[in-house]
Amino acid sequence: MVDAVLLILREVLEAALILSLLLALSNKLQLRYHWSLIALACGFLGSWLVAHNAYAISDAFDGIGQELLNSALLLVAIISIIALSLMLLPLAFANFQPHNNSSQRATTLTHHYWLVYCLLVTTVSCSITREGSEIWIYLSSFLPSPETFYSAVIGGVIGAGIGVSLGAITYYLLAFMTEKIFLPTFITVITLVIGGLSMQIAKLLMQIGWFESNAPLWDTSFIINEHSWLGELLYAVIGYDAKPTATQGIFYLLAVTPIAVGALCHKWRLRIKNHA
């Protein structure tokens, strides 16, 4: 049962944290929460479909279908988060303008509400599909033996409960932030999250031999071991890797650069405006 708790917790944690971050954003932007139910339903269905077709997916493209599908799901989530963050940047920097008009800020996203909802649903659906499919496959391995199956299900429920609780803590930590610091914090954290997701794509492409699996850039195992609970938590939040390779580094930079450049441009324009 302990194995089931740990495995399900690992799978649930990343999706739960992404969902919590985006729910906190909904709270601050005064969006409705119904998108989260649609995303959960899509993710639930998507994960079941992936698990149900696991054999066909694994065999596809000469045995690399699993990696390609997971990479595609990660890529779609990353692109959605980048698009969402670039839309939020003007709002984040508007908070620092001296003659800031809240009604003007509120209308900035009004014309793009549908796009925002679509991006939120896509991000969460992709995360749940990827992580959830592994949970279905794991639980299916216990089906031949009802006793161990129920034990695994109970362990899974406990693991999922811990993951959801950590997600809830993250939500309330962010929801209680003032508006001025929420958006910069959100954009920073979500940028680190997509950096981590991009490193997972790099890892998958190295696993199928498409990219060189070169020597690690550094080894921080002696500070935070990936096996430790802190290492696991950091892996879920920012994709912590004690021994990242150059390929992973390049993917990380490619993922975080659009938001970093966008933020720098806004900062630069704000400085010019304030000096004008």
Added chain:
Amino acid sequence: MKWMHNNFLHGIFLHSKLWHRGLWLVGLLLANATKAEVPTFTLEIRDHLFFPSTLVIPAATKVKLIVKNTDPTPEEFESYELNREKVIMGGAKAIIFIGPLPPGDYPFFGEFNPKTAQGMIRVEQ
């Protein structure tokens, strides 16, 4: 100001040598990854155990690992040290590329049966 802004982006994306170097590096990594035939080694999962439990591979060489799962239930090949993770369905096989690696021992395990399914990749000169 708009002109300055556009000029700034233009400078970053079109005239930056960094951009070209990045593309070159990605191309090199891709080219190196696909250019040659790699030695192949096979692992088997049977009764939630890995056979052989210790697999010896050459150092500084990219290796193709074929993992055959002869059990009817799925298993996940996982290794923190090798930075690899792949679900292998029951009765199916999976291909995993590892290396080039320096000499040493690299443990791996089956995440669905971590108590029994344990093994080691031993990299030797």
